[in-house]
Amino acid sequence: xxxxxxxxxxxxxxxxxxxxxxxxxxxxxxxxxxxxxxxxxxxxxxxxxxxxxxxxxxxxxxxxxxxxxxxxxxxxxxxxxxxxxxxxxxxxxxxxxxxxxxxxxxxxxxxxxxxxxxxxxxxxxxxxxxxxxxxxxxxxxxxxxxxxxxxxxxxxxxxxxxxxxxxxxxxxxxxxxxxxxxxxxxxxxxxxxxxxxxxxxxxxxxxxxxxxxxxxxxxxxxxxxxxxxxxxxxxxxxxxxxxxxxxxxxxxxxxxxxxxxxxxxxxxxxxxxxxxxxxxxxxxxxx
Amino acid sequence: xxxxxxxxxxxxxxxxxxxxxxxxxxxxxxxxxxxxxxxxxxxxxxxxxxxxxxxxxxxxxxxxxxxxxxxxxxxxxxxxxxxxxxxxxxxxxxxxxxxxxxxxxxxxxxxxxxxxxxxxxxxxxxxxxxxxxxxxxxxxxxxxxxxxxxxxxxxxxxxxxxxxxxxxxxxxxxxxxxxxxxxxxxxxxxxxxxxxxxxxxxxxxxxxxxxxxxxxxxxxxxxxxxxxxxxxxxxxxxxxxxxxxxxxxxxxxxxxxxxxxxxxxxx
Numbered sequence: 149x150x151x152x153x154x155x156x157x158x159x160x161x162x163x164x165x166x167x168x169x170x171x172x173x174x175x176x177x178x179x180x181x182x183x184x185x186x187x188x189x190x191x192x193x194x195x196x197x198x199x200x201x202x203x204x205x206x207x208x209x210x211x212x213x214x215x216x217x218x219x220x221x222x223x224x225x226x227x228x229x230x231x232x233x234x235x236x237x238x239x240x241x242x243x244x245x246x247x248x249x250x251x252x253x254x255x256x257x258x259x260x261x262x263x264x265x266x267x268x269x270x271x272x273x274x275x276x277x278x279x280x281x282x283x284x285x286x287x288x289x290x291x292x293x294x295x296x297x298x299x300x301x302x303x304x305x306x307x308x309x310x311x312x313x314x315x316x317x318x319x320x321x322x323x324x325x326x327x328x329x330x331x332x333x334x335x336x337x338x339x340x341x342x343x344x345x346x347x348x349x350x351x352x353x354x355x356x357x358x359x360x361x362x363x364x365x366x367x368x369x370x371x372x373x374x375x376x377x378x379x380x381x382x383x384x385x386x387x388x389x390x391x392x393x394x395x396x397x398x399x400x401x402x403x404x405x406x407x408x409x410x411x412x413x414x415x416x417x418x419x420x421x422x423x424x425x426x427x428x429x430x431x432x433x434x435x
Numbered sequence: 436x437x438x439x440x441x442x443x444x445x446x447x448x449x450x451x452x453x454x455x456x457x458x459x460x461x462x463x464x465x466x467x468x469x470x471x472x473x474x475x476x477x478x479x480x481x482x483x484x485x486x487x488x489x490x491x492x493x494x495x496x497x498x499x500x501x502x503x504x505x506x507x508x509x510x511x512x513x514x515x516x517x518x519x520x521x522x523x524x525x526x527x528x529x530x531x532x533x534x535x536x537x538x539x540x541x542x543x544x545x546x547x548x549x550x551x552x553x554x555x556x557x558x559x560x561x562x563x564x565x566x567x568x569x570x571x572x573x574x575x576x577x578x579x580x581x582x583x584x585x586x587x588x589x590x591x592x593x594x595x596x597x598x599x600x601x602x603x604x605x606x607x608x609x610x611x612x613x614x615x616x617x618x619x620x621x622x623x624x625x626x627x628x629x630x631x632x633x634x635x636x637x638x639x640x641x642x643x644x645x646x647x648x649x650x651x652x653x654x655x656x657x658x659x660x661x662x663x664x665x666x667x668x669x670x671x672x673x674x675x676x677x678x679x680x681x682x683x684x685x686x687x688x689x690x691x692x693x694x695x696x697x698x699x700x701x702x
Contacts, residue, residue, distance in 0.1 A: 157527035160519035161535065164579055167516060171576040172542050175553030231448075238444040247690045251683075252449050254690075255456070258682025260637045260654045263675040270462055270672060271455040278458040281474040309452060316448075370546035373639050377658070391548035398552055411549040418544045426537065 182408035232315025265377025498653030521586035589623025
């Protein structure tokens with residue numbers, strides 16, 4: 149749509165700007181304040197420059213948490229995206245089953261995050277949980293509170309359970325915008341199943357899929373509540389992701405300087421990756 | 436091109452989704468003795484005791500009321516302020532519009548863990564700590580950008596001739612906006628409200644940080660019970676099961692728009 153130039157449109161944006169800025173700028177400035185200064189309480193601040201940043205960037209603890217975070221995000225994207233596309237492709241297009249599928253699939257998205265954690269905790273308890281009991285009685289040695297591998301498996305499985313539906317719903321929306329005539333034409337041409345996917349369905353899903361991956365990247369990179377309730381970051385530190393580590397430093401040890409510096413670095417990483425994504429997405433759209 | 440066994444994939448996927456929920460539900464109907472006694476697929480001594488506790492103890496049911504209050508306030512504020520802004524983004528070019536739009540989205544990317552402590556200080560300083568309004572306004576941080584994003588998509592799919600005809604007919608901007616434009620994009624508003632409801636309902640970190648007693652959300656009540664009273668798994672399961680209900684009701688009403696809303700109206 150061609151838009152008209154109208155500077156007065158700013159007035160329509162002002163309420164949004166005020167509310168979001170109130171929530172974004174003031175807390176962000178607080179974080180910046182702590183990141184560059186040392187405080188001993190009583191509102192006395194001493195300039196520290198980039199000390200905290202150097203400390204965080206060189207700390208092995210931060211590297212380890214970042215590594216775990218990247219591995220976690222990579223793993224869930226590698227599972228959720230193909231699975232989501234697969235389910236979306238096989239979902240019914242018409243009839244009463246469509247709403248049944250949609251309602252049931254969307255259910256995990258609407259459960260409070262700590263309930264998701266608690267639910268999976270109960271589900272995976274080795275002696276009395278459905279999953280834990282079944283695995284153990286099948287002969288697997290499974291205990292997510294003690295074994296790092298089990299803890300990782302459970303955390304990843306929980307995230308797949310929680311969020312794959314988002315990708316399914318987005319892809320489904322993309323697919324349902326394809327007119328029937330396309331399929332009929334492909335059928336007449338004798339196109340293979342793969343050709344239909346590659347040349348008709350995938351291009352139509354590209355845009356929604358980008359949004360889905362972007363949302364999943366952001367949210368999984370910021371994940372806190374679910375693994376915190378499920379494993380508490382353990383056993384040891386094996387499932388301590390960036391947010392969990394940050395809260396441990398800021399509220400557990402009350403090391404405000406390093407915590408603030410870490411917050412800023414963390415935020416910048418998310419921002420940078422999203423900006424690259426967003427730019428690529430917009431460039432694609434213009435073509 | 437339809438494969439006869441095609442329905443198996445979504446069916447198995449839904450089964451996988453339902454299993455943990457079933458585990459939670461089954462546990463909520465069990466007595467503590469049965470839960471700790473060992474694994475059972477069906478509740479052996481079916482009991483409603485856990486639900487009774489929740490519906491008679493004010494510290495429990497107030498948690499639900501508090502959550503619903505701030506979620507509703509947040510949804511109303513977010514959509515009300517997002518409507519005119521989304522209109523501006525979809526219809527006009529103005530100084531810095533693209534940068535502003537991206538900046539709005541960056542707030543969706545800010546990890547709540549980063550903001551927890553400063554939020555606590557900010558809302559304490561202005562005397563809003565432990566009120567429903569505080570949580571409602573704090574959740575605007577990520578819900579307003581989302582609402583603007585979704586509504587902008589829906590508005591862009593409405594042809595501009597609608598606006599122009601109305602102005603020619605002598606409508607003022609606000610009269611046109613409220614009488615004609617809002618009814619036209621009612622579906623989009625429904626979807627935006629659904630998403631605001633959803634993200635505000637599931638968020639816990641900020642809601643917990645900004646409240647202590649008066650506005651304590653149900654999710655926070657649950658975490659405290661889990662740690663303080665030891666192993667009351669049945670009660671925890673019942674409380675958890677009840678948190679699914681509001682979402683399920685909302686989702687049932689908007690089921691036809693969800694998929695469209697995720698696609699942000701412009702696939």
